[in-house]
Amino acid sequence: MEVKARAPGKIILSGEHAVVHGSAAVAASIDLYTHATLTFPTSPEHEDMLKLQLKDMALEFSWPISRIKLAFSQLGVPFSSKPTTCSSESLKLIAGLIEEQSIPEAKVALASGVSAFLWLYTCIQGFRPATVVITSELPLGSGLGSSAAFSVAISAALLAFSDSIKIDLRRPGWLDFEELQLDLVNKWAFEGERIIHGKPSGIDNTVSTYGNMIKFKNGNLTRIKSSMPLKMLITNTKVGRNTKALVAGVSERNIRHPDAMSFVFNAVDSISKELANVLQSPALDELSITEREEKLGELMEMNQGLLQCMGVSHASIETVLRTTLKYKLASKLTGAGGGGCVLTLLPTLLSGTIIDKVISELETCGFQCLTVKIGGNGVEFSNGSS
Numbered sequence: 420m421e422v423k424a425r426a427p428g429k430i431i432l433s434g435e436h437a438v439v440h441g442s443a444a445v446a447a448s449i450d451l452y453t454h455a456t457l458t459f460p461t462s463p464e465h466e467d468m469l470k471l472q473l474k475d476m477a478l479e480f481s482w483p484i485s486r487i488k489l490a491f492s493q494l495g496v497p498f499s500s501k502p503t504t505c506s507s508e509s510l511k512l513i514a515g516l517i518e519e520q521s522i523p524e525a526k527v528a529l530a531s532g533v534s535a536f537l538w539l540y541t542c543i544q545g546f547r548p549a550t551v552v553i554t555s556e557l558p559l560g561s562g563l564g565s566s567a568a569f570s571v572a573i574s575a576a577l578l579a580f581s582d583s584i585k586i587d588l589r590r591p592g593w594l595d596f597e598e599l600q601l602d603l604v605n606k607w608a609f610e611g612e613r614i615i616h617g618k619p620s621g622i623d624n625t626v627s628t629y630g631n632m633i634k635f636k637n638g639n640l641t642r643i644k645s646s647m648p649l650k651m652l653i654t655n656t657k658v659g660r661n662t663k664a665l666v667a668g669v670s671e672r673n674i675r676h677p678d679a680m681s682f683v684f685n686a687v688d689s690i691s692k693e694l695a696n697v698l699q700s701p702a703l704d705e706l707s708i709t710e711r712e713e714k715l716g717e718l719m720e721m722n723q724g725l726l727q728c729m730g731v732s733h734a735s736i737e738t739v740l741r742t743t744l745k746y747k748l749a750s751k752l753t754g755a756g757g758g759g760c761v762l763t764l765l766p767t768l769l770s771g772t773i774i775d776k777v778i779s780e781l782e783t784c785g786f787q788c789l790t791v792k793i794g795g796n797g798v799e800f801s802n803g804s805s
C-alpha cells in the first residue's frame with residue numbers, strides 16, 4: 420500500500436511578515452515541489468517501526484512504535500480526526516524522541532521539520548508502522564516555502580490513507596483532491612507550519628495547498644486570476660536563515676514601536692491590495708502591460724523599503740538589489756528575508772541578452788539564479804506509479 424503526494428513551493432509577491440500582523444499579502448505557487456511517499460509495511464520485519472527518510476539530506480530516522488506509544492502515554496493518544504495544535508508539553512515529548520536520533524550538528528535545523536512530521540503522523544495515523552520518504556526540489560530555509568510544502572505534502576499523504584478522506588487510487592498520474600479535502604489538508608498543514616514557524620500567518624500552506632495565485636488576509640484567501648504574464652527571476656543569496664527567528668524579530672520590533680509599525684503594516688496592506696488589482700485589471704494592449712509592469716515594479720520596491728523598516732533585509736539582499744537596479748530592474752526579498760531569495764521582475768519586453776547579463780553578474784557574486792513557472796497546481800496525489 421503506497422500513496423504519494425507532492426506540494427509546491429511559493430513566492431510572496433508582496434506582504435510577507437506584515438501578513439502575520441493582519442495585512443494582506445499576495446503569493447503564487449511555483450513549479451518546485453516537495454514529495455512525500457507513505458508506505459505501510461507488508462513484511463513482518465518492519466511491523467513495529469515508524470521510519471522517516473529525508474532522501475536529499477541522506478538522513479533516516481526510525482522509532483519503534485512501542486517507543487512512540489510510551490512517549491505519548493503521559494499525555495494520551497493525540498490521534499484525532501480534527502486538526503489539532505501541538506501543545507508545548509507534546510512538543511517536549513517529541514523533542515525527546517528526536518534527541519534519541521542524534522541529528523548531525525550541521526543539520527540541526529531539520530529538527531523542527533521532524534517534530535512537525537511526528538505530530539502530524541501520530542495525530543492522523545496513530546501508532547501504525549509505516550515508512551515515509553521525503554524528497555524536495557526546494558532549497559530549505561530560503562524563503563520559497565519549503566516548510567509549508569513539507570507540511571502540506573505530509574498531511575496530504577497521511578490523510579489520503581485515513582478515514583477522513585476517501586480517494587480513488589486506481590487512476591494513474593497526479594490527481595487533484597476535492598475542495599473539502601483540500602480544506603482539511605490545509606488545516607493540518609497549518610498545524611505543521613506552527614511547529615516550524617512558531618507564529619505562521621498560514622499564507623504559505625494555503626498557497627501550497629490550493630496553488631495558483633492568492634491574496635491572503637487574516638486567514639482568508641481570495642483567488643487571483645492574473646490577466647498579465649508574470650516572469651520573475653529568483654536569486655538565492657544562499658545565506659541561510661530561519662523563518663521562526665525572523666518572524667519573532669519583527670514581533671519584538673512591533674512591541675518596541677507599536678505606533679510606527681502599525682503604519683508600516685498598513686502601508687504593506689495597501690501595497691498588496693494595489694498589486695492584486697494591477698494583476699487582475701483587464702488586459703488591453705501591449706502598452707498597458709508595460710504600464711502595469713512599471714506599477715508592479717514600483718510596488719515591489721516600496722514593499723522592499725518597508726521590509727527594510729521591519730529589519731529583515733540583509734547585506735546579501737542589498738547586493739542583489741544594487742545589481743538589478745543597474746539594469747533598471749525592480750527587486751524585493753521574498754519569504755522571511757535575512758538572506759534567502761530575492762525576486763526580480765523581468766518585464767515582457769526585456770531582451771534575453773540583458774537577462775543573461777544580470778544573471779551572470781549575480782552568479783559572479785556567488786548567488787544562484789532560478790527561473791520558475793508561476794501559479795501552477797497546488798497539492799496533488801498519486802498511487803505511486805508516476
Ligand SMILES: Nc1ncnc2c1ncn2[C@@H]1O[C@H](COP(=O)(O)OP(=O)(O)O)[C@@H](O)[C@H]1O
Pocket residue numbers: 453473528529530531532533553554555558559560561562563564565566567569615616660661662663754755
Ligand atoms: N524536505 C524537508 N525535510 C525536512 N525538513 C524540512 C524539509 N523542508 C523543510 N523542512 C523544515 O523547514 C525548515 C525550513 O523552513 P523555514 O525556515 O520556514 O524556511 P522556508 O520555508 O523558506 O524554506 C527546515 O529547517 C526544516 O525544519
Ligand SMILES: C[C@@](O)(CCOP(=O)(O)O)CC(=O)O
Pocket residue numbers: 434435436437438439561562563564565566616618619620621622623662666753754755756
Ligand atoms: C515571513 C512569512 O510571512 C513568510 C515566511 O516564508 P518562508 O518560510 O521564508 O518561505 C511568515 C508567515 O507568513 O508565516
Ligand SMILES: [Mg+2]
Pocket residue numbers: 564565566567616623662
Ligand atoms: Mg517556511
